[in-house]
Amino acid sequence: MSTMKLGKITKQSDAGPRRRYDDACGTAHALELVGERWALLIVRELMLGPKRFSDLRADLPGLSANVLTQRLEGLEATGILTRRRLPPPAPAQVYELTPWGLEAETFVKSMGRWAARSPGHDPTMQISATSTILSFRTMFNPERAKGFDATIGLRMDDQAFFALFKDGTMIAERTPGGGDIDGADVILTGSPRAVAGFVHGGQPLDAMVAAGALLFEGDRAVAERFATLFPLPDKVTLPA
Amino acid sequence: MSTMKLGKITKQSDAGPRRRYDDACGTAHALELVGERWALLIVRELMLGPKRFSDLRADLPGLSANVLTQRLEGLEATGILTRRRLPPPAPAQVYELTPWGLEAETFVKSMGRWAARSPGHDPTMQISATSTILSFRTMFNPERAKGFDATIGLRMDDQAFFALFKDGTMIAERTPGGGDIDGADVILTGSPRAVAGFVHGGQPLDAMVAAGALLFEGDRAVAERFATLFPLPDKVTLPA
């Protein structure tokens, strides 16, 4: 084997599914873009900002490196994400949604809201930090946030997020560097699952803190109020 | 091989995908419900009312009976659709979305709108009658329909549809029996592809009628106006 670098030639980086639907319908085309297994979950994980290959692997347990590579190639080829190299300080490669890729948030949330009504949906399973924040954006009820002005800081999986409430609106995002939420009225630290259990599952704050699942700092009343702003939709009752 | 009928015993009709995502995120659960190949397109085809097995096969070329059976079982088991037997006159079996299944229209349309911006989307391909009507619902622009009061009848694939415009709103549906659109201001008859070509593709009515692709009856001005009410979103320009 020589050291010749011919690898790229044989690569024939095809993107997209080999099996077509041959359908002009927009929905069918959407499925060709993000309908393959894991594709939409990868998009979801990038919704709050760029991530590295290994971040994606960590946040999507069960997804093999093999398939992740294929999906990233496909999503890049269709213009949903781009691959970018970070500046010298941390010369890592990250994957980032394009503006159009970001627009997928609309239907990703819409799908989540619909599926949350399924009798088969179990909200107590493993969940990623990104999914948790997106679930806030999905289930946020402006009515309930009337008159609630506060900032909530969240630490999950060594990342920092914040939710800023003002005039019945919410902005929920990931902080760029991973820090800088110190001025928040409340800071909650714990696994995404614990945070979701508190906010969506209605589990009492005291119990979770006592169990060591959640770390709490700041104004207790604000935290309690925060947990009421994201009501889950009613479950469907199957005709059966 | 004996003629013993043991088939049902070994059938173990499981529904849903064997491969799980194990993710509490609503989006992930949605993918377990309708993320398998063809599943969402079957849901789409039922969006305007019940259909028979063979209707679905006809409207989804490329989908084999094999897979259709599996999907229908899965979608029934999760409560997205039900199987119903029609009364004596036509003792056929039909598949019908449950109320919850119908709610999927929200994100089906949202996906379609998003994907229509894809550079890879080719609206001139084959399309089903149902998709065409759904594309009207998706792309309808109330602003452009201000002051437009009219009823458009459509005949596609031996089914009848209508679009009723009033006060800047639109109701677009399939007629139950397949007829009764005779009072419409305009009646267009042709393949879904031809209708979509006229409405979305901006192809001139005269040319299409001359080519025999479209049959036109009624008020020409109304027809021309109708074709302006569903502007497609701008295509994405890839950074390349």
Add this chain to the structure above:
DNA sequence: CGGCATCCGGGAAGATACTG
């Protein structure tokens, strides 16, 4: 360690033929 390529086993999807 991050980003792949490669090989392998199991299972889902596709095509065709066949049955009540």
Add this chain to the structure above:
DNA sequence: CAGTATCTTCCCGGATGCCG
């Protein structure tokens, strides 16, 4: 018309290993 049975193909998932 409404599926079922069978065979083939190919995708998915896991493991391993290469290379910077």
